[in-house]
Amino acid sequence: MEAPAPWRVLEFYSGIGGMRYSLMASAVRAEVVEAFDINDVANDVYEHNFSHRPFQGNIQTLTASDLDKYKAHAWLLSPPCQPYTRQGLQKQSADARAFSFIKILNLMQDMSCPPQMLFVENVVGFEVSDTHDQLLEVLSSLNFNTQEFILSPLQFGVPYSRPRYFCLAKRDPMRFRNASVNNKLLRTPMCLSLTLNISDNSECQTEEELETVCKPIKDFLVKEAGGGIRNESVLHDYLVPINLIERWGNAMDIVYPGSKRCCCFTKSYYRYVKGTGSLLATSENLEWVPEEKLEISSLKELGLRFFTPREVANFHSFPASFHFPDHISLRQQYAMLGNSLSVAVVGPLLRYLFAEA
Numbered sequence: 001m002e003a004p005a006p007w008r009v010l011e012f013y014s015g016i017g018g019m020r021y022s023l024m025a026s027a028v029r030a031e032v033v034e035a036f037d038i039n040d041v042a043n044d045v046y047e048h049n050f051s052h053r054p055f056q057g058n059i060q061t062l063t064a065s066d067l068d069k070y071k072a073h074a075w076l077l078s079p080p081c082q083p084y085t086r087q088g089l090q091k092q093s094a095d096a097r098a099f100s101f102i103k104i105l106n107l108m109q110d111m112s113c114p115p116q117m118l119f120v121e122n123v124v125g126f127e128v129s130d131t132h133d134q135l136l137e138v139l140s141s142l143n144f145n146t147q148e149f150i151l152s153p154l155q156f157g158v159p160y161s162r163p164r165y166f167c168l169a170k171r172d173p174m175r176f177r178n179a180s181v182n183n184k185l186l187r188t189p190m191c192l193s194l195t196l197n198i199s200d201n202s203e204c205q206t207e208e209e210l211e212t213v214c215k216p217i218k219d220f221l222v223k224e225a226g227g228g229i230r231n232e233s234v235l236h237d238y239l240v241p242i243n244l245i246e247r248w249g250n251a252m253d254i255v256y257p258g259s260k261r262c263c264c265f266t267k268s269y270y271r272y273v274k275g276t277g278s279l280l281a282t283s284e285n286l287e288w289v290p291e292e293k294l295e296i297s298s299l300k301e302l303g304l305r306f307f308t309p310r311e312v313a314n315f316h317s318f319p320a321s322f323h324f325p326d327h328i329s330l331r332q333q334y335a336m337l338g339n340s341l342s343v344a345v346v347g348p349l350l351r352y353l354f355a356e357a
């Protein structure tokens with residue numbers, strides 16, 4: 001018997017391709033027929049890794065007939081999160097950065113063949129926004145069932161705290177494998193492990209419990225070809241300057257190779273040290289000291305360094321084959337990684353979305 005044709009997928013706000021890597025990790029038979037992003041630097045990275053340059057332009061300019069032409073079964077979308085972040089102004093749908101998402105959502109109602117499946121990723125906070133209300137209204141008007149999740153890589157064994165909001169939607173007559181959680185917002189991946197036979201940490205209730213079952217950070221560090229951790233002197237460029245330690249030492253999140261959790265890397269990591277992601281203590285013979293007890297003088301002895309872009313990509317569970325082209329600056333690399341997503345989380349979610357009931 002002939003294998004069924006692969007699902008046709010559109011990847012909106014494609015950035016450096018986190019959704020595409022997740023789709024590959026999900027092992028779903030799917031083909032990304034087009035990706036869309038306005039940022040030419042992100043598109044350079046995407047093209048470098050996937051030999052396909054995304055459609056470069058503003059998603060807001062697309063029309064229903066443009067979208068119909070792709071005959072896509074599924075849309076994957078990770079729109080800008082600034083309108084919803086706690087640190088921002090939270091203008092939600094009134095923020096110009098939300099316009100393109102709202103526009104294509106509404107276009108679905110004018111299409112002759114709208115997608116049958118939809119996947120949206122955003123920051124925690126999106127679920128209480130007016131954009132979220134609009135998303136659910138449009139989906140319900142087109143007879144979609146939805147299941148929503150807030151999940152973090154910690155729940156999948158990765159020592160990385162990055163909770164994110166996800167909306168999965170399937171259009172009648174398609175059904176979710178576990179329809180009993182339709183229209184619910186779930187905070188554990190239990191329904192994925194039950195229906196897909198994948199391992200996760202759903203039995204853990206708190207972040208502390210999750211940390212005990214995660215792998216240590218040292219498993220995610222840059223490795224020599226032989227497998228050992230690379231001589232730290234090679235990583236000199238990544239050392240945190242002393243003046244930053246003096247100024248911000250008490251506000252830094254410091255982790256050790258044996259730690260089982262690090263903080264979310266944002267797009268400002270490496271430019272700023274406060275609240276943008278964890279720093280790694282690299283001195284030999286380190287003894288863990290509670291952060292509140294660390295004096296600035298002892299902080300200077302920890303050999304603090306930034307995680308490298310490759311290591312941040314490891315925390316995002318990107319494959320080893322992912323590379324930045326040579327012309328992308330270090331700051332740009334961190335900025336694009338900070339905007340991206342966790343393949344360890346999105347991969348299983350996509351597998352669940354595409355799974356037949």
Ligand SMILES: C[S@@+](CC[C@H](N)C(=O)[O-])C[C@H]1O[C@@H](n2cnc3c(N)ncnc32)[C@H](O)[C@@H]1O
Pocket residue numbers: 013014015016017018019036037038039042057058059060078079080081100336339340341
């Ligand atoms: C949150 S990031 C998504 C990152 C992506 N999922 C990844 O793995 O790298 C949002 C992306 O949307 C792009 N973007 C923002 N507004 C856009 C618009 N109106 N049209 C097209 N792309 C846009 C940005 O350039 C950025 O790459």
